Amino acid sequence: xxxxxxxxxxxxxxxxxxxxxxxxxxxxxxxxxxxxxxxxxxxxxxxxxxxxxxxxxxxxxxxxxxxxxxxxxxxxxxxxxxxxxxxxxxxxxxxxxxxxxxxxxxxxxxxx
Amino acid sequence: xxxxxxxxxxxxxxxxxxxxxxxxxxxxxxxxxxxxxxxxxxxxxxxxxxxxxxxxxxxxxxxxxxxxxxxxxxxxxxxxxxxxxxxxxxxxxxxxxxxxxxxxxxxxxx
Numbered sequence: 001x002x003x004x005x006x007x008x009x010x011x012x013x014x015x016x017x018x019x020x021x022x023x024x025x026x027x028x029x030x031x032x033x034x035x036x037x038x039x040x041x042x043x044x045x046x047x048x049x050x051x052x053x054x055x056x057x058x059x060x061x062x063x064x065x066x067x068x069x070x071x072x073x074x075x076x077x078x079x080x081x082x083x084x085x086x087x088x089x090x091x092x093x094x095x096x097x098x099x100x101x102x103x104x105x106x107x108x109x110x111x112x
Numbered sequence: 113x114x115x116x117x118x119x120x121x122x123x124x125x126x127x128x129x130x131x132x133x134x135x136x137x138x139x140x141x142x143x144x145x146x147x148x149x150x151x152x153x154x155x156x157x158x159x160x161x162x163x164x165x166x167x168x169x170x171x172x173x174x175x176x177x178x179x180x181x182x183x184x185x186x187x188x189x190x191x192x193x194x195x196x197x198x199x200x201x202x203x204x205x206x207x208x209x210x211x212x213x214x215x216x217x218x219x220x221x222x
Contacts, residue, residue: 024175034210034211036207042215042216043202043213043216044211045213046211046212048208091155091211093209099157100211102147102155102156103154104153105154105155
């Protein structure tokens with residue numbers, strides 16, 4: 001069974017710190033991987049999409065990397081701000097189907 | 113910008129009722145999805161659809177059905193609501209990737 005794991009479940013950092021969120025998955029034969037942000041009581045907002053042929057994607061202060069061989073992706077947030085406080089979810093589309101499998105997310109709090 | 117609209121943000125229904133959750137997207141996307149989100153379990157796929165009148169079961173289809181009569185609209189139906197279906201329901205659409213989500217419907221079954 002394909003599984004996606006995000007550790008830690010929660011993280012608190014002071015404003016201005018750089019931080020890394022982790023995502024691991026059980027099957028290296030992935031099609032693509034997507035990072036989302038979810039604010040309390042809201043839907044998901046897509047942040048970055050990495051295709052299986054790519055190693056990383058960048059958008060502003062966010063950088064996502066993909067290492068298929070080790071079954072890992074990281075989301076790097078530079079110079080964190082209180083507005084970055086949210087839950088970050090990783091979703092993997094495995095090559096065996098067109099279904100995304102989601103991690104349970106990391107709840108990030110950036111303290112002013 | 114892609115817009116995925118879920119008809120209700122909050123809904124309260126009673127056990128045994130037939131419940132309809134509606135989702136509309138405005139980008140002519142082929143694919144539409146229904147998920148439920150529960151604490152500690154993350155998002156789980158209930159049903160998805162690749163085209164009009166087409167549907168596929170996800171991981172947890174029991175107790176649910178769907179309808180896709182028009183390309184822009186994907187409905188989730190709880191045939192006879194039960195308390196264990198109290199959850200946050202999220203609709204998404206996509207051409208291929210990325211998936212675009214609505215704001216969710218928080219459904220309480222009493």
